[in-house]
Amino acid sequence: MRLFSCPRCGAHVHFENDRCLICDAELGLRWPLREIVLAADPLTRCVNAALAGCNWLVEVPGELCASCHLTATRPADDDAAGLQEFRVAEAAKRWLLFELGELDLPIVSAAEVVDGLAFDLLSSKREPVATGHADGLITLDLAEADSAHRESVRRELAEPYRTVLGHFRHEVGHYYQDLLAPEGSDARNRCRALFGDDRIDYEEARQRYYATGANPAWRERFVSAYATMHPWEDWAETFAHYLHIRDALQTASAYGLSSVDAGGPLTALVAEWQQLSISLNAMNRSLGLPDPYPFVLTAAVVEKLVFIDELVRTGPFAVPG
Numbered sequence: 001m002r003l004f005s006c007p008r009c010g011a012h013v014h015f016e017n018d019r020c021l022i023c024d025a026e027l028g029l030r031w032p033l034r035e036i037v038l039a040a041d042p043l044t045r046c047v048n049a050a051l052a053g054c055n056w057l058v059e060v061p062g063e064l065c066a067s068c069h070l071t072a073t074r075p076a077d078d079d080a081a082g083l084q085e086f087r088v089a090e091a092a093k094r095w096l097l098f099e100l101g102e103l104d105l106p107i108v109s110a111a112e113v114v115d116g117l118a119f120d121l122l123s124s125k126r127e128p129v130a131t132g133h134a135d136g137l138i139t140l141d142l143a144e145a146d147s148a149h150r151e152s153v154r155r156e157l158a159e160p161y162r163t164v165l166g167h168f169r170h171e172v173g174h175y176y177q178d179l180l181a182p183e184g185s186d187a188r189n190r191c192r193a194l195f196g197d198d199r200i201d202y203e204e205a206r207q208r209y210y211a212t213g214a215n216p217a218w219r220e221r222f223v224s225a226y227a228t229m230h231p232w233e234d235w236a237e238t239f240a241h242y243l244h245i246r247d248a249l250q251t252a253s254a255y256g257l258s259s260v261d262a263g264g265p266l267t268a269l270v271a272e273w274q275q276l277s278i279s280l281n282a283m284n285r286s287l288g289l290p291d292p293y294p295f296v297l298t299a300a301v302v303e304k305l306v307f308i309d310e311l312v313r314t315g316p317f318a319v320p321g
Contacts, residue, residue, distance in 0.1 A: 001098070001247060003254035004036040015098065016091065018045075018055040028057035028096075031066045052082070052090040067094045070109055075142065082123035085145035089121050092164040096172060099247050105176060106317050110136055117175060129165055133174040133236075140167060159226075160294035166240060173239030174232065180311040187311055194304050195238075196231035205230040221300040238304045241295070242312075243265070245273050245305070252276055266309035270302055282317040310319050 004013050011022035013036055019026055026039040043057040046065035052135060056065035068090070075082030100107055110118035120139040122129045129141040143149045144164050154162040181187035192198065206229060214225035222228050227237035249269055252258040260272045274297060281291040299307070 001095070001254065002102075007036070007038050010314050015095070016055060018049075028055045029098075030057050031101075034098060040245055048090075051087075053087045054090065054094070056094065057268055066107075069111070070097075070107075070117055070119050071121060072110065072118040072137070073122060075121070075123050075126075079123055079126065081125065082142055085123065085142035086121055088145035089140055089142055089164055092168055093119060093121075095165055096168040096243075099169075099243050100172070102250070103246065103312055105312065106179065117172075131171070133171040138168070138171040138175065140164070140171075160224075160291075168243070169240035169243045170236045173243075176239065177232070177235050179317045180308070181234035190307065191235065192231070195234045198231040198235075200230065202230050202232065219296060220298055223295060223297070223301045223304075225271045233305075235308075238301065239308055241297075241301075242305050242308050245269070249273055249276070265313065266306050270297065270305070273297075 001015050004015060004017075005011065006013050006020040006023060006025055006027065008025040009020060009023040011020055013020055013027060015029070015036070017027055017036065018039070027035075027036050028039045028043065028045060029035070030037045035059065037043065039057055040163040042059055044059075044061045046054040046056045046058055046068055047062050048054045048064060048068040053072075054065060054067060054068055054248075056067055058065050068194050070093070071090070075086050077083075097107060108116045110116035115136045116149065118137045120137060121142055121143045125143065129143075130139065131141045131144065132139055144153075144162075144167055150162055150164075151158075164280075177191070182192065209229040213235060214228040218225055218228045222234060222237070224237050227234040245266075246262065249258060249260065249261040249272065253260060253262040257273055258276060260269060262269070277293040277295075284290065284292055
């Protein structure tokens, strides 16, 4: 994330701020600029400001901002617990969209085109919900916004890392695979050479994975055990780590923890990220906390990350719908 400052007094403000703590100026994010600006005429707050804790601004009162506009379904008004989790999920979604915007990835709403991007944010406390992606629609079980539930599932599945933002990064990776490497393209052929043939039966692969688990030697070629399930999941897990690394390095650069150009080619950033992640892990250990980045990037994983970076940086992108 970039470093932001108050347009009125110059004080440091965060991406989530709706007010400057120094001069009390009302602030918000102006999406077309991806900047924090004054919430002043002709700009006004998104209609979801209270409901979703949204600090994005719009030009017409009563309108949804670009982020809230992408939410197709949310908890009912009488679902107090679901709406509280909804606020957490919406905050993570806004962060995700900012990341995508920084990379100039196309964000086209399903309200505009077939197979465009949309989000169903649903509470499994009222009905069964499966987090996943289908033709641009990303579904999130809002129970993932409850830290106790999320930690319980993480332990049950023996995962080293599980966050709401991580879920979004993974699921949106599925969406962008078809845009970055469309069927019939040279990029898809190269993708299959690196990640495997995605035409193999997904359900069979899923059942096999949950029956037998990952090959014990998975760390040599995959960023996570879950990535071994199917080539689609390998792509999505790797894409999620790509966003993770890009965003973390942008933050580190903004706060003086790194001097690299966070917008440069990933090949020039991998060594910096590996050293920074080691430092972050060591810092957490000194505080008695778990590693914030419990992963190892082998040469095979780095090759996949660099391939995704090449596609993101050079395009062209297929158009949804």
